[in-house]
Amino acid sequence: MTIRLPGFLKGSKVMPKFTVKDNKPTRNAFGEAMAELGKTNQDVVVLCADLKGSLKLEKFSENHPDRYFSVGIAEADMIGTAAGLAIGGKIPFTATFAEFSTGRVYDQIRQSVAYSGLNVKICASHAGLTLGEDGATHQALEDIGLMRALPGMTVLVPCDANETYSATLAAARHQGPVYLRFGRPNQPNFTEINPDFQIGKAVVLKEGSDVTLVATGILVWKALEAADRLEADGISAEVINIHTIKPLDSDAITASSLKTGAVVTAEEHQMHTGLGDAVAHVLSTRNPVPLEIVAVQDTFGESGLPDELLSAYGLTSGALADAAKKAISRKKI
Amino acid sequence: MTNSELAEISRQLRRDVIRMISSAESGHLGGSLGMADIFTALYFKEMNHSPGLWPSVQGQDLFFLSNGHIAPVWYAALARTGYFPLNELGTLRRIHSRLQGHPATKEGLPGIRVASGSLGQGLSVAVGAAIAQKLNGSSDWVYVLMGDGELNEGQIWEAAMNGPHQQTDNLIAFVDRNRLQIDGDTEVVKKLDPLPDKWTAFGWNVIEINGHDFSQIFAAVQTAKAGRGTGKPTVIIANTIMSKGVSFMENQAKWHGTPPSRELEAKALAELSPTAWKDYDDPAARVFEGK
Numbered sequence: 001m002t003i004r005l006p007g008f009l010k011g012s013k014v015m016p017k018f019t020v021k022d023n024k025p026t027r028n029a030f031g032e033a034m035a036e037l038g039k040t041n042q043d044v045v046v047l048c049a050d051l052k053g054s055l056k057l058e059k060f061s062e063n064h065p066d067r068y069f070s071v072g073i074a075e076a077d078m079i080g081t082a083a084g085l086a087i088g089g090k091i092p093f094t095a096t097f098a099e100f101s102t103g104r105v106y107d108q109i110r111q112s113v114a115y116s117g118l119n120v121k122i123c124a125s126h127a128g129l130t131l132g133e134d135g136a137t138h139q140a141l142e143d144i145g146l147m148r149a150l151p152g153m154t155v156l157v158p159c160d161a162n163e164t165y166s167a168t169l170a171a172a173r174h175q176g177p178v179y180l181r182f183g184r185p186n187q188p189n190f191t192e193i194n195p196d197f198q199i200g201k202a203v204v205l206k207e208g209s210d211v212t213l214v215a216t217g218i219l220v221w222k223a224l225e226a227a228d229r230l231e232a233d234g235i236s237a238e239v240i241n242i243h244t245i246k247p248l249d250s251d252a253i254t255a256s257s258l259k260t261g262a263v264v265t266a267e268e269h270q271m272h273t274g275l276g277d278a279v280a281h282v283l284s285t286r287n288p289v290p291l292e293i294v295a296v297q298d299t300f301g302e303s304g305l306p307d308e309l310l311s312a313y314g315l316t317s318g319a320l321a322d323a324a325k326k327a328i329s330r331k332k333i
Numbered sequence: 334m335t336n337s338e339l340a341e342i343s344r345q346l347r348r349d350v351i352r353m354i355s356s357a358e359s360g361h362l363g364g365s366l367g368m369a370d371i372f373t374a375l376y377f378k379e380m381n382h383s384p385g386l387w388p389s390v391q392g393q394d395l396f397f398l399s400n401g402h403i404a405p406v407w408y409a410a411l412a413r414t415g416y417f418p419l420n421e422l423g424t425l426r427r428i429h430s431r432l433q434g435h436p437a438t439k440e441g442l443p444g445i446r447v448a449s450g451s452l453g454q455g456l457s458v459a460v461g462a463a464i465a466q467k468l469n470g471s472s473d474w475v476y477v478l479m480g481d482g483e484l485n486e487g488q489i490w491e492a493a494m495n496g497p498h499q500q501t502d503n504l505i506a507f508v509d510r511n512r513l514q515i516d517g518d519t520e521v522v523k524k525l526d527p528l529p530d531k532w533t534a535f536g537w538n539v540i541e542i543n544g545h546d547f548s549q550i551f552a553a554v555q556t557a558k559a560g561r562g563t564g565k566p567t568v569i570i571a572n573t574i575m576s577k578g579v580s581f582m583e584n585q586a587k588w589h590g591t592p593p594s595r596e597l598e599a600k601a602l603a604e605l606s607p608t609a610w611k612d613y614d615d616p617a618a619r620v621f622e623g624k
Contacts, residue, residue, distance in 0.1 A: 045468070069464065069499065077491030080457025081464070084397075087446045088390055088465020108488070112454050116438050116447045 018190045026182035029161035031056025033168035038064045049096040079108040086118040098124035098140035114150040128268035130306035139301040145273025147179040148246040155245040159220035161189040166197035185306040202249035208238035212256040219266035225317035262327035271295040290330035292323035336547040343373040345610040349409035355598040357426040363575040363588040365406035372410040374550040384415040399455020400480035401435040411444040419613040453486025463501035482514025497536030500564035511575040544571025
């Protein structure tokens, strides 16, 4: 066992501490971004499967009734209709919960959108365990895997409200199919709105030298909290925000792993097929270092409050810190 | 173009289909032969379209094939109207061909705007395109063809609800009502009748025709076009004969997806006498140059 010096003693950069501006659901920011797109891009149209309030699309629908289409509780038809609108030169955004945006309509997305290379934006709210009380039927935990398996699909999982706003605008700018995943409850909102949001570009939020925490979605804030915990134990953690699962910024992950020699991934998703698997692929082919995957352990969720569920299923800053220590302990001496 | 001139074209499309599928030793013959008359009516007379405008959606009608497995007759119609070289028809289903087993956009075959083959998706796409064309201020038409067996799919009925809901009166749908699907009689596999009543109840303008009678096809389309402004899309239920034109294949479900042997290919072609358009690999083969 190597005794590792605390990061600050090794001269790591002093990074700005992140502060929580407010607590805000990412879906609210999605709705605000759609209202903005409604004003600025006349080609943007919205299709919604009876969840206008849940996805905060009231403003878009009120301001642009000619470009807002209520398709009813008919998700398969919604995806196909969106494909047709894209053929007609529009930029369709489909809106429903993550579960009904993916698993329910996988074949429609595969054939009519991805294989056909059409410019459809699949916007998925209420993703993951933090949907909460409605329980496992509605808690999409396989959606990232389903979408990243499709050739040509871009998969965006922003970490907070401001990044969701930025990612939504970026999805409209991007030519090609996009899966955009966000959620229901209040979350710490700590990033700045970024008009130059770069799809496929990882964001190093904190530099460190002992371990890399690679997180996506709401687990990014947990990773920052974990880094604070680790620092108190003398461990210097680098934190990378992966807002784009596909195309994955393999270079950023590899570079960080070469520096730290140990990696932990964190996601509100199944341990299979998600960010952890994607990072495992990168590391095993480019720089095999110890990897720990913090994710839901091949099980379905259940009803509960969002924070209760995150604790019950091991998606906490404490679990991340423990995983980091485990990964570090597995480094070859 | 007269109906007898059109009949000669559809006979050539049938010859093309049989030769393509026989050469590929796989493919869906029955529906392709059955739809030759409707493809002829649309691509050689009724639709406003031009390969020179491809892939623009402006200034021309759009066509979608939902039951993608009858791609061979679509490919033949596209090649014979100038979308790609005629001799490419001989590459059907071969590796690296643009003529995939089911229609696809990935290989860049002109004339195809969305992949189809997994059934039940095309009506939704056509409704979406019809909405887009309305937003675009287009006065052109959107066409879509579905198989009757395909109407087992729930998504078709989601789209059937959505078409009138979105007031897509610029949409003309065809159903190939040949009453056969892979496992046999459509009414035995999963009862569809009373089919016109179902579409009527969903809010469509419904027309039932003999799908092999050019006059009835054109009359139905004219009636559909007169519905512009009513908010109602039109569905034309075309009663047809699977494998129409080849006596020993007609009305037999086994010809849904079976290629003919060389011997049966020759026998089938003998029933469809050669035309002035010539077979696609004949150096003298002709392409339609416009109305």
